[in-house]
Amino acid sequence: MKRNDYISWDEYFMGISLLSAQRSKDSHTQVGACIVSQDNKILSVGYNGMPTGCSDDEMPWDRNGEFLDTKYPFVCHAELNAILNHAAGSLQNAKIYVSLFPCNECAKAIIQSGIKEVVYWEDKYADTDGVKASKKMFELTGVKIRRYIPTNREITIRL
Numbered sequence: 001m002k003r004n005d006y007i008s009w010d011e012y013f014m015g016i017s018l019l020s021a022q023r024s025k026d027s028h029t030q031v032g033a034c035i036v037s038q039d040n041k042i043l044s045v046g047y048n049g050m051p052t053g054c055s056d057d058e059m060p061w062d063r064n065g066e067f068l069d070t071k072y073p074f075v076c077h078a079e080l081n082a083i084l085n086h087a088a089g090s091l092q093n094a095k096i097y098v099s100l101f102p103c104n105e106c107a108k109a110i111i112q113s114g115i116k117e118v119v120y121w122e123d124k125y126a127d128t129d130g131v132k133a134s135k136k137m138f139e140l141t142g143v144k145i146r147r148y149i150p151t152n153r154e155i156t157i158r159l
C-alpha cells in the first residue's frame with residue numbers, strides 16, 4: 001500500500017532551504033535558498049556567507065559600526081549564491097524557495113536569471129525600501145511571489 005504521510009513538494013523544498021540556512025555563520029540572520037525547475041528537480045542551493053576565499057574567521061559579522069567594519073559590504077546573499085552555484089544550464093522558468101524575502105539586489109539577479117516564481121518563508125524586512133523595490137520589480141516582470149503556508153509538520157533528523 002502506498003505510504004501517504006510523505007512530505008509535499010513545498011515542504012521538501014522549503015525544508016531544504018531552511019536546512020541550508022543552518023550552514024550560515026551569520027549569528028543574526030541565517031538565510032537559505034533552493035532553486036527548483038518547473039518539473040520539481042532541484043537545480044541549486046545556497047546560504048548567506050562570505051565570498052569564497054574571504055575567511056569567515058577574519059571577516060566582520062557585525063551589524064553596526066563603520067560600514068567597512070560590518071558584514072554588509074561583504075556577505076553574499078543566499079539567493080545570489082544559489083544562482084551562482086548553478087554552474088551549468090539555464091534557470092529559465094525555475095522557482096526559488098527562500099527563507100527570507102529577497103532584497104532588491106537579489107531580486108534583480110532572480111529576474112535576470114529567468115526565475116519566474118519566489119516562494120518565501122519570512123518577510124521580516126517588508127517595511128524596507130529594498131524589499132519594496134523587489135516587489136515592484138517582481139510585479140513589473142511577472143515574477144510570481146507566494147508566501148509558504150506553514151503546515152506545522154515536524155521532522156526530526158538525528159545527525
Ligand SMILES: O=c1[nH]c(=O)n([C@H]2C[C@H](O)[C@@H](COP(=O)(O)O)O2)cc1CO
Binds near residue numbers: 029048049079100125
Ligand atoms: O534576501 C536576503 N538574503 C540574504 O542572504 N540576506 C543575508 C545577508 C546578511 O547575512 C543577513 C541579513 O542580516 P541582518 O538581518 O543582520 O541585517 O541575511 C539578507 C537578505 C535580505 O536582506
Ligand SMILES: [Zn+2]
Binds near residue numbers: 105
Ligand atoms: Zn539579497
